[in-house]
Amino acid sequence: AQSVAQPEDQVNVAEGNPLTVKCTYSVSGNPYLFWYVQYPNRGLQFLLKYITGDNLVKGSYGFEAEFNKSQTSFHLKKPSALVSDSALYFCAVRTGGDTGRRALTFGSGTRLQVQP
Amino acid sequence: EPEVTQTPSHQVTQMGQEVILRCVPISNHLYFYWYRQILGQKVEFLVSFYNNEISEKSEIFDDQFSVERPDGSNFTLKIRSTKLEDSAMYFCASSEALTNEQFFGPGTRLTVL
Numbered sequence: 001a002q003s004v005a006q007p008e009d010q011v012n013v014a015e016g017n018p019l020t021v022k023c024t025y026s027v028s029g030n031p032y033l034f035w036y037v038q039y040p041n042r043g044l045q046f047l048l049k050y051i052t053g054d055n056l057v058k059g060s061y062g063f064e065a066e067f068n069k070s071q072t073s074f075h076l077k078k079p080s081a082l083v084s085d086s087a088l089y090f091c092a093v094r095t096g097g098d099t100g101r102r103a104l105t106f107g108s109g110t111r112l113q114v115q116p
Numbered sequence: 117e118p119e120v121t122q123t124p125s126h127q128v129t130q131m132g133q134e135v136i137l138r139c140v141p142i143s144n145h146l147y148f149y150w151y152r153q154i155l156g157q158k159v160e161f162l163v164s165f166y167n168n169e170i171s172e173k174s175e176i177f178d179d180q181f182s183v184e185r186p187d188g189s190n191f192t193l194k195i196r197s198t199k200l201e202d203s204a205m206y207f208c209a210s211s212e213a214l215t216n217e218q219f220f221g222p223g224t225r226l227t228v229l
Contacts (some may be wrong), residue, residue, distance in 0.1 A: 034209075034217060043207060044159070044220040090159065102172050103145065103161035104218060 002027040004093050004108035013081045014115050021076040021110045023091030032092050033074040035065055038088040047089075050074060061085070061097065082116045088112075118142045120221035122208050128227045130196055137193045137224045139208030148191045149209040149218060150183065152176070159207070165191065198228045 003026045025031055032051050038042040048059025049092045050067045054100050058064045065076045074091060092104040121140045129135050143147050150162040163173045165183055182194045191210075195202055205225050209218040 001134075011143045036220070043222040046217045046219060049217050092159075102166075103149070103174065104151075104159075105161070106159040108158050 001097060002031075002093055002105045004091050004105055004107035006089075006091055006110045008110050009108075009112045010113060012108065012113045015083050016080050019076075019078050019081045019085070019112065019114070021089050021091075021112060023073050023074045023076065023107060025074060025091070025093040026072065027093050027095050029077075029095050031074075031095070033065075033067060034092040035059065035063070035074075035076050036090045036092060036106075038090065038109075040087075044090065047076070082115050083114050086114045087110055120208055120210055120219050122206075122221035122224050124224060125222065126225045126227070128229065131200055131228055132197050134178050135198055135226065137195075137206050139191045139193070139221055140189050141191055141208065141210030142212075142219055143189070145212050145219075147171075147211045147218075148183075148185070149211075150193045151207045151209065151220075152202070152204040153207065153223075154201075154204045156224070162193070169229035195221075195226075198226075200228050202226060204226045 005024045034049045035047040037047055038044050047063050048057050050057050055067045063078050065074055067074050088109050090109050091107040094104050123138045148165040151159050153159045161174050163177045163183055164171045180196045184192050205223045207223045208221040211218045
């Protein structure tokens, strides 16, 4: 079975400060990892993914995430937060490879609140 | 930029009625998915569809649910006899290939009274 844990329901950070949203995962085999963002009354918007290669992946809007295999983590980071980054962030995982489960398993979400 | 679209944005129905939720995936994508999110809960996988057949489904996707790609553009989710607990936001998604990210539509909010 595959699972994702986002240990923080909410993260508060001041504008201009660095932010981290935590994610740990459990999956059989190699993981494919994703971060999505959800703004109010909107769908899920893709931010970035890790499939293979460099452990540090860069995505949209200045976000990046670091894949750490030994800690089974994929934390989302941004060097300088903006008020407009305030939203609900979801980490997701699926088993890698063509024969793995195609379904994404999502974490429970972390609400990011950036204060001006 | 191409995007996944869904109609209607909000559907209200009586318990026991049939509903059809519609999605237009991104045109060159080959893999299609339905997920749902009950208010305040996680996004949950329902079903994936490839090459005109279901490739994977969750335990939520019971006999009351069905999917269809009736033409080259639409992808539909039918709930035959809705229950109160089917009230949720339903998201359609598509991807170009298995290794690619899934692109999500804006969702259809289904309210069962």
